[in-house]
Each structure stands twice: as structure tokens, then as C-alpha cells.
Amino acid sequence: MRRAVFLDRDGTINVDKGYVYRPEDLELLPGSAEGIRILNEAGFLVIVITNQAGIARGYYTEKDVQVFHEHLQNVLNAEGAHIDAFYYCPHHPEGLPPYNVECECRKPKPGLILRAQADWDIDLHSSWFVGDKSTDLAAAKAAGCMAILIGSDQYCFRAIKSVEGPVMVSTVLNAANLIINSK
Template identity: 45%
Template sequence: MSTCAREMAGVGQLGARCFGGAFVKMQNPADPRHARREPADDRPRRPAVFLDRDGVLNVDKAYVHRIDDFEWVQGAREAVKLCNDLGYYVFVVTNQSGVARGYFGVDDIHRLHDWMNRELGAIGAHIDDFQYCPYHEEGTVEAYRRVSDRRKPAPGMILDCLKTWPVRIEGSLLVGDNIRDIEAAVAAGIPGHLFREGDLAAFLRPLLTARS
């Protein structure tokens, strides 16, 4: 399930049914003769780098959600490109309890993440998937006030990436700036590395070289 669909489900805007068998794509829904099976996922199975956002990719200024307030960490864009060039999937996994606290909405998160990928695209880099958790058990916005298995240190966001993408666990890793990031990585079965400050590309390069 995509992040957008997950959030719609969380506020009661999306329902689902379970069906047996394979999915088919209908070119003409009125004529089942045009139905065809979806091809198997032929994306290459390769390791992934999971990155926390605030404090790893951008300077943590507390509940960053506006483009004007966003400041890349030194070497962050280069770190993402390094991962791309070495053949890693790149995923962002970020707690965003500001939604539950009423500081901003999910649209603000999507807008910022889209902008981040445009910025990365200027140097030939990209993030494959953004996973975020808008929930908090003490939130002031009722729709998002709950415990979530996607909120780190729970591993839900990482596990969702592993289910959605053809990730090879061997060689995968996470970089975070908080112990809860590391705990989430361990719970998901991948190593976690604590990044406090400095140049992210310089920090990441020997980790990737050692695992390649």
C-alpha cells in the first residue's frame, strides 16, 4: 500500500476487500476478454539504504515542513547520489508527528518530499520511496492520535519497504541520528548506523564500500 493510500485508510477515507488469486489489468472493464495478468515484478533485487530525514538529510530545526525552512545537511545530496551510483535503493523513513500535533498536514509532507526529489534530480540523484509516520499517541488531531507500528522505534516503515520493493537484506543498512532509528533497524533485521554531524557522503562511503 502506498503512503498516500495508507493515510487515507487511517482517516477512514479508504476501504479494502481481500480477494484470492492474481490481479488482472482491464483494458476495457466492460469486456473481460481484454483482461491480462500483471507481469511479475522484474525489478532487480538489490540492497537498500534507509535514511532518516530530519538530522540526516536536512538540518533538524524541529518539525520542518516548509521548503523555506529546509536546509540540506552537508554532503546529503551527494550521499544519495553515491547510493544510486552504487546500485542501492534509497528509502527515507521518517517520524512526522507534527501532523498528529496539528502543526502541519500530510499535503505539506508530500510537497516537501516532491521538492527534495526535484532538488536531487538536478545532480542526477533520486530517492526511491518516502515513508513517513504521521501518528502519535498524544496527538491533538484525533484522526492521527494513536500508537502506530510505523512509528520508530517500531520497524513498520522499514518492513513496508521490504514488502513493496525487491530489497536484498544482505548489504542493506540504515543511517539515523537517534537511537530509536537504530532500534527500528535492528527490529527489521538490518544494521543501523548513528550519524550525528559532519558530511553525510563521507560518513556513508566507507559503510557502502565495506558492504559491496
């Protein structure tokens, strides 16, 4: 079994501008590429787990998300980093058909993590989830992963109140260093 670091996307790897999908709106947060490279080099699978309710809401298509992920991968590759896999939830209960379902994959539910676990034979208890919202922490907890919270904004403080003692850092680079030094 392998160890993974699951990464939220918007607000963790890249700036959360709200329903980001255009390649030109990709703006990496400081330390993201370096942090991912460190995790790659340490032998962790690095897997993106992201809610993309903009698909259900009709703001953009699954194809748009896939194109955005290809662009993100290319930008990271140029920095010597890579994502092993991308998993996204296209659903929202108030969205448009066929995406308007109460799914098992929209965070805070752990469905995407569990899907990745099965696809990649991951040991969840020695894996980590790095995200910027309470829903990320809740998904991590439900899946049995260790969690690290990124950021210092409103979401972060709200998230801290919602769970017992999450580790909080400011960048994916800080999170990566914490993870590789933890054991």
C-alpha cells in the same frame, strides 16, 4: 532481492529545525546530495523513513509533507541524486484523531521499513539504515538492517549509549563511502 539504504530525514539529510515542513526551511546537510548520488550509482535503493508527528499534532498536513518531499526530491535531482521512495509515520499517541494511535510505523518500531521491504522486495540483512537518533538505530535493529549513526550532537551521544557499537560518521557522504566500501 535488492539492497537498500534507508535514510532518516531530519537531522540526517537536512538540518533538523524542529517540525520542518515548509519548502523554504529545507537546508541540506553537507554531503547529503553527494552521498545519495553515490548510493544511487552503486545500485542501492535509497528510501527515506521519517516520523512526522507534526501531522498528528496538527502542525501541518500530510499534503504539506508530500509537497516538502517533492521539493527535497527536486533539490536532490539538481545535484544528480534521487530518493526512490518516501515513507512517513503521521501518528503520535498524544496527537489528534485520526492520528492518535499506537501505530506499528513510528520509529523505534520497524513498520515503515517492513512496508518498504514488501513494496520493493528488499533484502533487509544486506541493507543499511542511516539516522541521527537512538530511535533510528532501534528501528534498524528491529528490522535486521545494519546501522550507521550520523552526527555529533546530544542525540548522537545518547544513541551511542543505547546500543552496542554503532558505526558513527558525520555525514551521509561518509556513510555512503563506508557502505559502498564495506562489500
